[in-house]
């Protein structure tokens with residue numbers, strides 16, 4: 061049935077492991093990453109309008125409200141392809157920090173693809189949506205799928221994994237901007253001394269071994285960001301001292317996340333970081349699993 065109004069959650073992600081194998085001739089990097097959705101999310105409202113055209117409103121004044129916004133671009137892509145004559149109003153309530161390594165924009169785009177497909181009864185399967193999602197960004201197909209996954213190639217070749225063992229997650233974003241282009245531009249992909257063992261981490265997830273999974277966390281992009289922004293290492297250190305199984309930067313940063321077995325320790329780490337001045341945004345959250353899909 062076609063619906064007039066839809067409310068969606070666009071969940072953020074962290075990378076439990078991030079390896080770069082090489083820089084390709086076309087400038088893209090060949091990656092191996094373990095992706096994990098977390099419960100921190102943006103709220104998106106879609107409303108059908110009688111007159112044609114897409115409009116977008118958001119609570120963040122400095123985000124674009126036209127094609128510069130990935131949520132707008134996602135709606136336009138599907139609606140043009142399917143020649144939808146009606147209009148669409150998109151309400152975007154941001155909670156995921158922007159340019160933080162948490163795939164907030166990609167997740168907004170993915171949620172809009174899923175929502176527009178449902179709202180206008182376009183009939184695309186999840187695979188068909190994912191094939192279109194990659195035109196918006198390399199992480200968007202994963203954001204359509206969500207959950208725990210191995211991402212290869214430029215991030216768009218996906219293998220579904222069983223749900224990672226449940227842990228408490230503290231996220232802390234230092235008040236600095238690190239552009240993805242700067243990070244990849246300064247990465248010496250062929251001179252990396254240490255690579256995370258992604259295959260072993262996949263095995264640990266399959267075995268449901270939370271400690272081993274956490275022990276194997278590694279992100280080669282820290283070789284660029286930590287020398288440039290030592291606050292990232294300071295936040296990791298704080299989380300480890302508070303009892304995290306492990307702590308690492310997500311994606312190209314600068315957000316750091318810590319994984320905790322005990323809720324009490326996670327809460328204390330969250331409170332300590334919220335009081336201090338290392339991080340501007342701090343969240344206490346957990347893994348999002350697909351069975352929670354609404």
Ligand code: ATP
Nearest residue numbers: 128129130158159160161162163164165166168311
């Ligand atoms: P990734 O982990 O995929 O690198 P990120 O979390 O680092 O993503 P985003 O928050 O997705 O980065 O967005 C980065 C840029 O994209 C910002 O400069 C922002 O202006 C632009 N952008 C476009 N649409 C959105 C959106 N819906 N939400 C957030 N940023 C958006």
